[in-house]
Amino acid sequence: MTTQEFWNKVKSPEYKVTQPRLAFADVLVQNQDVMLSAESLYEKTKTIFPKTNLSTIYRNLESLERLNMIYKVTTDDGLNLYKLKCASNEHHHHIICTKCGKVLDIHFCPFDTFSELAGKAGFTITEHRLELYGLCEDCRK
Ligand SMILES: [Zn+2]
Ligand SMILES: [Zn+2]
Ligand SMILES: [Zn+2]
Structure with missing residues (x-):
């Protein structure tokens, strides 16, 4: 998925384009084949948009989960890992x-x-x- 495809898919009044979200979307798209914790996503987003903070990342993850954009797993240690949902709609x-x-x-x-x-x-x-x-x-x- 490209960043353009990401924003086309989100298309929700609930998730308007803002600068921190643009940076966050870039990170998600760049890492769409990697499961990352909210902290790692935060560290990566910070390199593009230094003014972001961890609670913003959590809020964005929640919103995107509601919009069915996020694939999330919880490890045995209770750590939540996230990535963008796969583009393929086929069950896998x-x-x-x-x-x-x-x-x-x-x-x-x-x-x-x-x-x-x-x-x-x-x-x-x-x-x-x-x-x-x-x-x-x-x-x-
Ligand atoms: Zn590995
Ligand atoms: Zn997949
Ligand atoms: Zn199955």
């Missing part, structure tokens, strides 16, 4: 590097068997999430 899964946060798309879903088993037990699965965690090639070196 992610492998996330626990060291650098790099995300790889996996276009395979192993859940058909689960759905079948759940169906036999009288359940309809309405949604599921699955993230795989590991170390990427660079971080393994």
Whole structure:
């Protein structure tokens, strides 16, 4: 996704273009394949727009989450990591590097068997999430 595509997609009166938001959008677009904490997003945004602060970053993340723009995971340590939602609307899964946060798309879903088993037990699965965690090639070196 380019920054232009980002703003076309947001298109909400609730999220008007402001200078801090432009900087934040740049950071999100530049890191759309990496899961980052709010603190890291803040550090990166600060290099473009020094006057921003962490609470602004949190507020922007909340607004963008409401606008369905953000993909968020919570690690076992309770840390929230964020990135822009993938451009692909197709259902897929992610492998996330626990060291650098790099995300790889996996276009395979192993859940058909689960759905079948759940169906036999009288359940309809309405949604599921699955993230795989590991170390990427660079971080393994
Ligand atoms: Zn890595
Ligand atoms: Zn993806
Ligand atoms: Zn799936």
